[in-house]
Amino acid sequence: MSSVSVERALTVRFFSTVKKVFGVGEVEVASGSAVDVAELLASVCDSQEKTRAVFAAAGELRGDITVLVNGRNIALLQGLLTPVGAGDVVAVVPPMAGG
Amino acid sequence: MAKMINVDIEKCTGCGVCELQCSFRHHGEFNPLKARIHKTIYIEQMMAVPVLCRQCEDPWCARICPAGAITKGIDTHSGAPVVTVSEEKCVGCKMCVLACPYGCISVGDGGVAEKCDLCNGVPQCVKFCLRGALSFSDAAEDMLDRKQKVADALLTAYQEA
Amino acid sequence: MMYGWTGNILRVDLTTGTTTVEPLDRDKAKNYIGGRGLGVKYLYDEIDPAVDALSPQNKLLFVTGPLTGTGAPGANRYVVVTKSPLTGCIANSTAAGDFACTMKYAGYDLIILEGKSEKPVYLWIDDDRIELRDAAEIWGLDSEETIKAVQKATSLRAKVACIGPAGENLVRFACVMNDAGRAAGRSGVGAVMGSKNLKAVAVHGTKGVKVADRAGFYQAMDAAFKTLEYEYVEEFHQTGTPGVLSLVHEFGVLPTRNFSVGVNDFADKISGETLADTLSVRKRMGVACPGCPVACGRVTKISTGKFAGQGFGPEYETIGMFGSNCGVDDFEAIAAANFVCNRMGMDTISTGNSIASAMEMFEKGLIPESDIGFPLEFGDADAIVKLAQMTADREGFGDVLADGSYRMGEKYGTTDYFMGVKKQEFPSYDPRGLQGMGLGYATGPRGACHIRGEAQDLDLYGVMNWRLTADRGLEVLDPLRSDDKPPLVKDVQDWFTMIDSCGMCNFMFFLMVDEDQMRQLIETATGVDMGGYEGFMRTGERVFNIETLFNRRAGITNEWDTLPKRMLETPMPAGPAKGQVVRLAEMLPEYYELRGWDDNGNISDAKREELGLA
Numbered sequence: 115m116s117s118v119s120v121e122r123a124l125t126v127r128f129f130s131t132v133k134k135v136f137g138v139g140e141v142e143v144a145s146g147s148a149v150d151v152a153e154l155l156a157s158v159c160d161s162q163e164k165t166r167a168v169f170a171a172a173g174e175l176r177g178d179i180t181v182l183v184n185g186r187n188i189a190l191l192q193g194l195l196t197p198v199g200a201g202d203v204v205a206v207v208p209p210m211a212g213g
Numbered sequence: 214m215a216k217m218i219n220v221d222i223e224k225c226t227g228c229g230v231c232e233l234q235c236s237f238r239h240h241g242e243f244n245p246l247k248a249r250i251h252k253t254i255y256i257e258q259m260m261a262v263p264v265l266c267r268q269c270e271d272p273w274c275a276r277i278c279p280a281g282a283i284t285k286g287i288d289t290h291s292g293a294p295v296v297t298v299s300e301e302k303c304v305g306c307k308m309c310v311l312a313c314p315y316g317c318i319s320v321g322d323g324g325v326a327e328k329c330d331l332c333n334g335v336p337q338c339v340k341f342c343l344r345g346a347l348s349f350s351d352a353a354e355d356m357l358d359r360k361q362k363v364a365d366a367l368l369t370a371y372q373e374a
Numbered sequence: 375m376m377y378g379w380t381g382n383i384l385r386v387d388l389t390t391g392t393t394t395v396e397p398l399d400r401d402k403a404k405n406y407i408g409g410r411g412l413g414v415k416y417l418y419d420e421i422d423p424a425v426d427a428l429s430p431q432n433k434l435l436f437v438t439g440p441l442t443g444t445g446a447p448g449a450n451r452y453v454v455v456t457k458s459p460l461t462g463c464i465a466n467s468t469a470a471g472d473f474a475c476t477m478k479y480a481g482y483d484l485i486i487l488e489g490k491s492e493k494p495v496y497l498w499i500d501d502d503r504i505e506l507r508d509a510a511e512i513w514g515l516d517s518e519e520t521i522k523a524v525q526k527a528t529s530l531r532a533k534v535a536c537i538g539p540a541g542e543n544l545v546r547f548a549c550v551m552n553d554a555g556r557a558a559g560r561s562g563v564g565a566v567m568g569s570k571n572l573k574a575v576a577v578h579g580t581k582g583v584k585v586a587d588r589a590g591f592y593q594a595m596d597a598a599f600k601t602l603e604y605e606y607v608e609e610f611h612q613t614g615t616p617g618v619l620s621l622v623h624e625f626g627v628l629p630t631r632n633f634s635v636g637v638n639d640f641a642d643k644i645s646g647e648t649l650a651d652t653l654s655v656r657k658r659m660g661v662a663c664p665g666c667p668v669a670c671g672r673v674t675k676i677s678t679g680k681f682a683g684q685g686f687g688p689e690y691e692t693i694g695m696f697g698s699n700c701g702v703d704d705f706e707a708i709a710a711a712n713f714v715c716n717r718m719g720m721d722t723i724s725t726g727n728s729i730a731s732a733m734e735m736f737e738k739g740l741i742p743e744s745d746i747g748f749p750l751e752f753g754d755a756d757a758i759v760k761l762a763q764m765t766a767d768r769e770g771f772g773d774v775l776a777d778g779s780y781r782m783g784e785k786y787g788t789t790d791y792f793m794g795v796k797k798q799e800f801p802s803y804d805p806r807g808l809q810g811m812g813l814g815y816a817t818g819p820r821g822a823c824h825i826r827g828e829a830q831d832l833d834l835y836g837v838m839n840w841r842l843t844a845d846r847g848l849e850v851l852d853p854l855r856s857d858d859k860p861p862l863v864k865d866v867q868d869w870f871t872m873i874d875s876c877g878m879c880n881f882m883f884f885l886m887v888d889e890d891q892m893r894q895l896i897e898t899a900t901g902v903d904m905g906g907y908e909g910f911m912r913t914g915e916r917v918f919n920i921e922t923l924f925n926r927r928a929g930i931t932n933e934w935d936t937l938p939k940r941m942l943e944t945p946m947p948a949g950p951a952k953g954q955v956v957r958l959a960e961m962l963p964e965y966y967e968l969r970g971w972d973d974n975g976n977i978s979d980a981k982r983e984e985l986g987l988a
Binding site for chain 2: 664665
């Protein structure tokens with residue numbers, strides 16, 4: 115919590131099965147590199163396997179994947195066109211259950 | 214080489230779905246005590262081991278059967294070797310029960326010996342084992358897979374050493 | 375001959391020591407199915423709901439469902455139904471395990487335990503042979519020791535449900551424990567068992583469960599298993615319920631420091647993946663309850679140090695309550711507190727939540743240090759383990775905690791720091807960021823609960839693969855929106871009464887088995903036509919309503935359908951749900967109207983007639 119960088123990055127977090135495919139729980143992306151969720155996700159999906167874990171087809175999320183921007187489902191915002199900027203946290207979530 | 218029911222102990226969770234499906238198939242009821250496969254759970258180690266008929270090459274149950282009711286043959290549906298009991302010939306003497314080193318043949322309410330018959334080529338225990346601890350697969354390939362797993366582990370150990 | 379159901383009830387009068395077997399009432403079975411539904415129907419018909427929960431007049435029912443012990447996936451549940459000493463409401467706590475299935479194999483749908491034994495006893499059921507035995511030697515043993523001792527005295531193949539010292543000491547949230555770390559956890563059903571001087575029930579059964587339509591049942595079973603073949607089930611197997619913690623945190627609703635906020639900086643340290651990779655005896659591997667293809671259970675081991683030990687769990691709710699909600703980031707302490715609760719037979723949710731409440735009240739100067747014996751601050755890992763043990767033993771301040779955090783609040787002058795509903799503590803979801811969950815908590819017949827209408831699923835995921843969302847054409851729900859929640863919460867509550875009544879584990883339905891699949895399983899197992907989807911849901915509604923009737927007759931009015939002031943008035947201070955409160959007043963009138971209840975939460979005559987409730 116202590117590290118404060120001058121240029122705040124965008125954070126993308128991967129959960130559960132998606133995390134497995136990406137091999138890490140979190141990546142930081144330079145904030146200028148993407149304007150919306152679509153661009154951001156495209157930039158982190160740098161292999162076919164990763165793309166398949168997130169997208170059903172070009173420009174379309176898989177039905178079982180939920181994407182949150184700062185804890186809010188993008189389906190309630192502007193979908194893949196939801197803008198993202200410095201300091202935002204984007205989460206890519208497959209179905210999960212607790213109890 | 215031919216198919217058989219192979220067990221991967223690593224994957225067994227001890228759920229006992231195999232027992233339930235076996236008893237339903239053969240006795241029309243869900244009752245683990247009537248199943249021909251049985252799992253033992255070692256909960257503190259988070260391990261479980263299913264035990265079932267291995268369809269022996271030279272089955273002791275068949276050798277000892279005084280009525281000649283038990284024979285080794287080939288399942289016509291799957292081509293897998295299978296040891297079968299003839300209900301007509303079986304007299305329920307239980308010699309086979311004494312002989313089987315796996316405890317996998319018994320004499321139930323019907324008065325005749327009961328054992329795994331591979332469910333006409335689609336073993337129900339395997340079909341419903343979603344975790345993949347049981348597989349109805351080529352025994353030779355299964356052994357090769359296991360050897361490769363050991364090799365993988367050896368390689369990792371070698372690299373870490 | 376009945377199918378699915380065994381058709382038998384075992385009735386045990388502990389006062390006189392007599393046992394009788396009587397036939398199951400077919401109409402009750404048809405209209406209330408089993409488990410939670412059949413249990414409340416029998417209890418409602420047999421006791422005055424106003425009786426003292428810990429008196430001999432209360433009854434304790436162990437109830438299986440028509441699918442329990444069958445090959446339907448995860449069909450391994452029984453439900454302990456009684457009047458709760460914690461809430462004064464209906465209690466229905468479900469648990470999985472061999473005990474439940476074996477009860478069916480021994481030939482009983484229900485075991486009704488009534489009266490009170492003069493001396494500690496345990497019940498030994500060996501098929502048709504039933505015996506009450508002296509329990510003097512095992513009274514005082516913990517649940518794991520009790521199970522071993524009873525098996526040694528009866529049969530090593532016997533399956534045992536029992537209480538630990540917490541139940542004996544009438545801790546108001548004591549559990550009934552069975553098999554390997556399984557708990558009928560909530561509402562203090564173990565205290566009722568303790569009040570009857572009943573230490574354990576051991577059962578051995580050799581009969582099977584038969585179904586009415588073999589081919590039909592096979593088809594329904596096969597379809598349900600196929601539904602469970604997808605990659606997330608594998609993930610759930612590997613990380614279990616704790617896997618959801620990081621997601622709940624992402625939504626900003628992970629209870630932290632007695633529900634003061636929904637985010638914290640240590641969620642990573644107590645995540646499901648951390649658990650699966652560290653304390654789990656086998657890494658990324660679960661153990662199963664009987665007949666479950668998922669296997670989400672966990673055995674954990676702490677090899678060295680002051681918390682060294684081995685046990686079952688912790689599950690998500692336990693980690694949330696002992697961990698984030700107590701401000702504790704030490705996984706070993708959380709697991710150790712869980713082990714204490716399991717051995718003592720005590721609900722981890724109420725225990726952890728009550729300790730968090732005490733921490734806040736201590737920090738605010740409302741509970742003096744002299745009463746507790748040490749300064750009790752958030753983040754004190756040693757304290758959660760120590761206080762769990764003291765609560766079970768009712769030792770020192772543990773005697774206060776053992777009555778729950780509502781009564782603790784009353785003792786110290788304010789219930790504002792009690793985080794729960796109807797005197798039962800919240801589980802691990804802050805409802806301020808989950809409006810539907812807020813309504814579900816407030817209206818749940820057994821008080822705050824996450825599995826009596828899993829509104830959190832709807833709030834977190836928007837839609838599940840259930841008809842109640844699919845038929846509405848819903849694609850996504852907004853957890854912060856309240857106006858669309860009343861009808862959904864009503865339906866999901868009714869649907870979950872069916873889940874708790876049929877005998878299957880509710881995780882099968884998280885994992886996408888749907889209403890029609892369950893209905894087909896029940897219909898083919900029992901031969902009873904449920905009247906399609908509508909009749910099926912009406913059955914669930916009937917059960918939900920009779921539970922509410924039970925509560926009304928117990929003197930629990932709708933004034934208790936509310937939430938702590940903090941949830942209603944104090945905006946969430948940070949995170950994605952920042953600024954939110956639960957807008958309960960906006961949702962409740964519509965919810966009552968949809969239920970066919972008047973403004974006072976009383977069930978209208980028309981609704982009673984529709985549901986066939988006298």
